[in-house]
Amino acid sequence: MSDATLVDLQRRRAFRAPTNEAPWLRVLLTLGVVGVLALLLFAPLIVVFVDALAQGAGAALASLANPDAESAIWLTLTVTAIVLPLNAAFGIAAAWAITKFDFRGKAFLITLIDLPFSVSPVVAGLCLVLLFGSNSLIGGWLVASGYPIIFALPGIVLATLFVTFPFVARELIPVMIEQGRAEEEAALTLGAGGWRVFFTVTLPNIRWALLYGVLLCNARAMGEFGAVAVVSGKIRGQTATMPITIEMLYNEYLSVAAFSMAALLALLALVTLTLKTLLEWRYADQLAANHRH
Amino acid sequence: MHIQIDEISKEFGSTAALTPVTLGIPSGALAALLGPSGSGKTTLLRILGGLEFPSSGRVLFDGQDATGLSVQERRAGFVFQSYALFRHMTVFENIAYGLRARPRVSRPADAEITRRVTKLLDLIQLPQIGTRYPSQLSGGQRQRVALARALAIEPRMLLLDEPFGALDARVRKELRQGLREIHDNTGLTTVFVTHDQEEAMELADLVVVMSMGRIEQVGRPADIRARPKTDFVREFISV
Amino acid sequence: MSRALLHPSPMPGFGLAMGVTLTMLSLVVILPIGALLWKGAAFGPLEVWRVINTERSFAALFLSFRVALLAALFNLVFGCLLAWVLVRYRFPGRRLIDAAVDLPFALPTAVAGIALTALYAPNGAIGSLARELGMKIAYTETGILIALIFVGLPFVTRTVQPVIEEIEKEVEEASATLGATRAYTLRRVVVPMLAPAALTGFALALARSVGEYGSVIFIAGNIPLVTEIAPLLIVIRLEEFDYNGAAAIGIAMLFISFSMLLAINAVQIWSRRRIGYV
Ligand SMILES: Nc1ncnc2c1ncn2[C@@H]1O[C@H](COP(=O)(O)OP(=O)(O)OP(=O)(O)O)[C@@H](O)[C@H]1O
Numbered sequence: 189m190s191d192a193t194l195v196d197l198q199r200r201r202a203f204r205a206p207t208n209e210a211p212w213l214r215v216l217l218t219l220g221v222v223g224v225l226a227l228l229l230f231a232p233l234i235v236v237f238v239d240a241l242a243q244g245a246g247a248a249l250a251s252l253a254n255p256d257a258e259s260a261i262w263l264t265l266t267v268t269a270i271v272l273p274l275n276a277a278f279g280i281a282a283a284w285a286i287t288k289f290d291f292r293g294k295a296f297l298i299t300l301i302d303l304p305f306s307v308s309p310v311v312a313g314l315c316l317v318l319l320f321g322s323n324s325l326i327g328g329w330l331v332a333s334g335y336p337i338i339f340a341l342p343g344i345v346l347a348t349l350f351v352t353f354p355f356v357a358r359e360l361i362p363v364m365i366e367q368g369r370a371e372e373e374a375a376l377t378l379g380a381g382g383w384r385v386f387f388t389v390t391l392p393n394i395r396w397a398l399l400y401g402v403l404l405c406n407a408r409a410m411g412e413f414g415a416v417a418v419v420s421g422k423i424r425g426q427t428a429t430m431p432i433t434i435e436m437l438y439n440e441y442l443s444v445a446a447f448s449m450a451a452l453l454a455l456l457a458l459v460t461l462t463l464k465t466l467l468e469w470r471y472a473d474q475l476a477a478n479h480r481h
Numbered sequence: 482m483h484i485q486i487d488e489i490s491k492e493f494g495s496t497a498a499l500t501p502v503t504l505g506i507p508s509g510a511l512a513a514l515l516g517p518s519g520s521g522k523t524t525l526l527r528i529l530g531g532l533e534f535p536s537s538g539r540v541l542f543d544g545q546d547a548t549g550l551s552v553q554e555r556r557a558g559f560v561f562q563s564y565a566l567f568r569h570m571t572v573f574e575n576i577a578y579g580l581r582a583r584p585r586v587s588r589p590a591d592a593e594i595t596r597r598v599t600k601l602l603d604l605i606q607l608p609q610i611g612t613r614y615p616s617q618l619s620g621g622q623r624q625r626v627a628l629a630r631a632l633a634i635e636p637r638m639l640l641l642d643e644p645f646g647a648l649d650a651r652v653r654k655e656l657r658q659g660l661r662e663i664h665d666n667t668g669l670t671t672v673f674v675t676h677d678q679e680e681a682m683e684l685a686d687l688v689v690v691m692s693m694g695r696i697e698q699v700g701r702p703a704d705i706r707a708r709p710k711t712d713f714v715r716e717f718i719s720v
Numbered sequence: 721m722s723r724a725l726l727h728p729s730p731m732p733g734f735g736l737a738m739g740v741t742l743t744m745l746s747l748v749v750i751l752p753i754g755a756l757l758w759k760g761a762a763f764g765p766l767e768v769w770r771v772i773n774t775e776r777s778f779a780a781l782f783l784s785f786r787v788a789l790l791a792a793l794f795n796l797v798f799g800c801l802l803a804w805v806l807v808r809y810r811f812p813g814r815r816l817i818d819a820a821v822d823l824p825f826a827l828p829t830a831v832a833g834i835a836l837t838a839l840y841a842p843n844g845a846i847g848s849l850a851r852e853l854g855m856k857i858a859y860t861e862t863g864i865l866i867a868l869i870f871v872g873l874p875f876v877t878r879t880v881q882p883v884i885e886e887i888e889k890e891v892e893e894a895s896a897t898l899g900a901t902r903a904y905t906l907r908r909v910v911v912p913m914l915a916p917a918a919l920t921g922f923a924l925a926l927a928r929s930v931g932e933y934g935s936v937i938f939i940a941g942n943i944p945l946v947t948e949i950a951p952l953l954i955v956i957r958l959e960e961f962d963y964n965g966a967a968a969i970g971i972a973m974l975f976i977s978f979s980m981l982l983a984i985n986a987v988q989i990w991s992r993r994r995i996g997y998v
């Protein structure tokens with residue numbers, strides 16, 4: 189090797205693009221970050237499955253086949269099946285009103301829609317108890333007429349609606365702002381009616397964002413704990429959802445049963461994350477800008 | 482400062498951006514790197530500025546090997562095509578940045594910084610805009626602020642990547658004249674990149690015509706016009 | 721913008737869309753929150769203050785806020801570092817980790833709660849290691865801190881990540897050509913550019929952590945005055961049918977939430993004014 193090339197090589201090693209950190213710092217940062225995530229994210233996830241299978245898969249499955257467990261799963265599915273369409277309908281309506289029209293108080297309306305994100309789920313539950321509980325005005329009357337809300341399905345649905353309220357609207361609004369109104373206006377000039385414009389122009393444009401929002405909404409709806417804990421009354425076999433059942437089993441030291449149900453919800457979370465990531469990779473251009481990585 | 486480029490080549494993976502090029506730019510010259518898109522102009526300029534490292538070859542400043550100098554040590558006033566102004570800082574702070582970034586021993590006092598920034602704002606003929614943010618400026622104003630920011634560090638040379646690329650025709654003409662004046666006043670060796678042959682011919686003392694990572698011809702505008710060395714040069718300057 | 725309530729538009733469906741929006745909003749959000757505020761008004765601000773000012777309520781509120789603040793601060797720093805590593809560095813498994821950052825959003829809080837407890841309890845995998853070192857994590861304030869860090873982990877990362885992606889390379893290069901060291905560039909150019917997004921994420925994480933219940937109650941130990949968080953005290957008061965007591969604490973927490981929302985909006989307005997973008 190000639191002297192000139194040797195010098196070149198040494199220089200090149202010394203050179204670092206001015207927008208890079210030193211290699212040792214990169215390695216240190218990467219390892220540090222991954223280490224913290226391992227302790228905080230991955231380890232708990234693994235523990236759920238390890239503890240669920242502590243006495244073998246048979247015991248885990250048996251605990252899920254118990255009638256109370258089955259009723260909890262069934263209740264959670266029912267609540268979610270009610271909440272998702274309502275939330276999607278609300279999200280579409282809100283996004284339509286906010287992005288297709290200009291009116292006063294729009295910013296305030298958006299703030300109100302976002303409000304549930306910053307209210308504690310327990311406070312949300314408390315609000316519902318104060319409004320619909322049997323010793324409130326409305327609640328007393330409803331209980332007397334045979335339609336109790338608190339400690340019953342409607343309360344759980346309302347609580348879940350509250351905590352998942354902004355999910356779909358939040359996904360749709362930025363996407364619909366970005367897409368503008370030109371396509372809808374074009375369709376209108378071609379003589380299409382309102383519903384036709386929505387179904388043939390708007391919906392195809394927002395379907396992936398809608399799916400994305402519903403996906404997140406679903407994960408939260410099936411997993412909501414604090415708000416439901418307050419309004420459900422935790423009646424075993426009747427108003428105990430899956431997360432509530434996890435708490436009851438855990439407090440009774442039925443570790444395998446608690447973790448088996450937790451594993452079921454953790455699987456759901458993993459499926460949610462996978463679908464969400466796939467959507468982000470595949471349809472990045474049709475999702476809100478902050479999901480594009 | 483005399484700039485000597487000595488057998489420099491640069492590869493990005495398998496694409497060769499510069500096949501060995503050699504070029505001397507005399508002290509105080511105003512040189513234009515002229516060529517079509519992808520010919521390696523930006524790559525050469527970035528190597529001079531220390532933002533890119535050549536695969537082989539050397540860069541000499543006033544006869545001294547500068548190839549290994551870091552970008553900070555080179556003290557090249559660099560004006561980016563996008564201007565790259567700091568948008569969270571006022572124009573004043575943008576221009577003062579290089580002075581404030583110096584280590585404590587060589588950092589001027591606040592009063593001195595203010596004096597120098599004010600002088601630069603006068604030089605670019607925008608004395609009133611110190612308190613504005615870049616988002617509140619026109620394209621031409623941004624370009625001049627970027628130039629003032631580069632001048633603030635008392636650079637040893639001035640490197641500009643398509644300084645007028647993003648501007649409309651009228652503003653281009655105006656600013657061309659401004660660059661010429663600043664060059665003549667400071668006497669800085671200046672290299673700017675352009676793919677507009679009219680701009681290169683009108684403004685530069687020395688035109689470097691590049692194509693596909695090679696230097697096709699180096700010369701004064703009149704010489705290149707009168708005696709194009711290759712077919713490529715003839716074609717390129719005739720459009 | 722003119723002062724018209726609604727600008728005329730050729731687009732159809734305003735009545736229906738707005739009707740659905742306002743009906744749902746009223747039923748699900750405004751009426752219930754109104755009920756709490758109404759309760760507070762009927763109860764009287766002095767009474768509310770008297771309840772909050774008892775030792776136990778105050779301790780619970782202070783604990784929730786203090787630990788949430790610590791967790792959010794941790795997440796502010798860690799979230800920025802994580803976002804930086806995910807955007808700027810390439811390493812095996814990066815995409816997997818990027819996807820996993822959202823786990824706290826997807827994993828039910830009760831599941832996170834029992835899993836973290838199992839892990840950090842004195843007989844758990846990490847807890848037993850900590851015990852050898854003479855530390856106790858679960859059933860102490862540290863345990864609460866870990867749960868709240870978990871819950872708020874994605875917020876800062878997800879708000880900061882797109883901003884890092886949009887920083888032009890030239891801006892950092894410009895700083896270097898002006899003589900700035902890498903550290904100076906990070907401090908004076910990169911950090912200020914990330915600040916508005918990072919603060920927004922911080923406020924979101926804080927709001928979420930202050931009110932968090934599910935992931936905390938398992939790991940907290942729930943000893944009154946020591947490790948009893950405010951939401952738990954609300955639940956306890958409700959179980960005692962002490963609606964006034966529950967409402968008073970609820971109003972205090974609502975007040976914290978509202979302040980946080982205002983803070984987020986203020987940060988965004990401030991940054992938009994100054995820099996011309998959010
Ligand atoms: N960072 C990089 N990575 C890979 N290839 C690059 C990089 N920078 C430049 N190139 C390649 O090197 C060649 C020269 O690019 P360069 O930017 O120097 O051209 P240019 O003359 O400035 O063109 P333009 O007028 O379009 O700016 C091109 O083929 C380009 O694709």
Ligand SMILES: [Mg+2]
Binds near residue numbers: 522
């Ligand atoms: Mg270029």
